Amino acid sequence: xxxxxxxxxDYLNVSSVIKxxxxxxxxxxxRLFFEHFQNTSFIIENDAQEVIGFLIGFISQSxxxxxxxxxxxxxxxxxxxxxxxxxxxxxxxxxxxxxVHQVRCITSIINKQSxxxxxxxxxxxxxxxxxxxxxxxxxxxxxxGVDRVLFVKGLNEFE
Amino acid sequence: xxxxxxxxxDYLNVSSVIKxxxxxxxxxxxRLFFEHFQNTSFIIENDAQEVIGFLIGFISQSxxxxxxxxxxxxxxxxxxxxxxxxxxxxxxxxxxxxxVHQVRCITSIINKQSxxxxxxxxxxxxxxxxxxxxxxxxxxxxxxGVDRVLFVKGLNEFE
Numbered sequence: 001x002x003x004x005x006x007x008x009x010d011y012l013n014v015s016s017v018i019k020x021x022x023x024x025x026x027x028x029x030x031r032l033f034f035e036h037f038q039n040t041s042f043i044i045e046n047d048a049q050e051v052i053g054f055l056i057g058f059i060s061q062s063x064x065x066x067x068x069x070x071x072x073x074x075x076x077x078x079x080x081x082x083x084x085x086x087x088x089x090x091x092x093x094x095x096x097x098x099x100v101h102q103v104r105c106i107t108s109i110i111n112k113q114s115x116x117x118x119x120x121x122x123x124x125x126x127x128x129x130x131x132x133x134x135x136x137x138x139x140x141x142x143x144x145g146v147d148r149v150l151f152v153k154g155l156n157e158f159e
Numbered sequence: 160x161x162x163x164x165x166x167x168x169d170y171l172n173v174s175s176v177i178k179x180x181x182x183x184x185x186x187x188x189x190r191l192f193f194e195h196f197q198n199t200s201f202i203i204e205n206d207a208q209e210v211i212g213f214l215i216g217f218i219s220q221s222x223x224x225x226x227x228x229x230x231x232x233x234x235x236x237x238x239x240x241x242x243x244x245x246x247x248x249x250x251x252x253x254x255x256x257x258x259v260h261q262v263r264c265i266t267s268i269i270n271k272q273s274x275x276x277x278x279x280x281x282x283x284x285x286x287x288x289x290x291x292x293x294x295x296x297x298x299x300x301x302x303x304g305v306d307r308v309l310f311v312k313g314l315n316e317f318e
Contacts, residue, residue: 015302028187031301036219036227058220060195068195142190143174 003090006041006054008034013051014043014073021073029056029071040067040094042087052078055087059098067095069105088121096155103155106148109137115149123151162249165200165213167193172210173202173232180232188215188230199226199253201246211237214246218257226254228264247280255314262314265307268296274308282310 006014011034018027033041037058044053057069069091074083092103105123107114109132119125128138128150141148165173170193177186192200196217203212211234219225228250233242251262264282266273268291278284287297287309300307 012299012303030229032227032229036217036221036225038221040220058195061199061217061220062195062197066195068191070189070191140171144171 001046003044005038006034006043010034010043014054042090044083053083055091057091059095059100065101067100067103092155101155103153105151109147109149118151123153126150126152160205162203164197165193165202169193169202173213176210201249203242212242214250216250218254218259224260226259226262251314260314262312264310268306268308277310282312285309285311
């Protein structure tokens, strides 16, 4: 198993596995992240050099002390082995070296697994304008009618 | 008419006009650009403060001397008035102040208008791996079976 920064030529591999890993859901991930955010994006490959996990993130250009994690995926057969946690930890280490103090990400209210995961690794849910099933939600955050759960995590430099 | 940097709260307005401006095509533009790339993204409003044009771009994080223009739109009733050109010029000025020497963007081979526009304002087409109707194209650039035309423009500091 190898973990490394992402490269432009990972794009085809990653975009082709997304449909399978998300049970056929057509998630769009534009190539630009693989071209321009390589230093804060990571790939995990198995010994056969197949992609088994990836994290796409960046440092906010307008708020340079913040970073954002956009897209994370782990091969279904390699789940529950701590790979996602490993990707997040590496991202935190990387962005801390660039004076980032907090990391943000978002998810859908239906994605209970993602909400549980982010809460477990230390993200807090940002208060929104309504509550659904006990969870604070931001209405229309992803466009008209598209509610989102927002997460934030402070980065402690001694962690 | 007013031109200004984009803000988070422009997202709903812009995402709601996109469908109309693109004749019903469902173009996805994630909110993250409006949150994290405000200083290199611009909005034009008319006197009634309606959005009539926008440009979403950023400085490449991995190649800091490059910038990328991701999404540009002009209200159909305000086309052919030089608004797109104005948005690009402002983007060039902004990124030059951050030592950017070249700007990249991409389009589809079917978008002849976009190809003509970019060529007119000084972009060059990057040589690809095949030619379609006399235009150099990069196969699978946007994913399996999705070919793209790539543009690059050098920024001259005395321009």
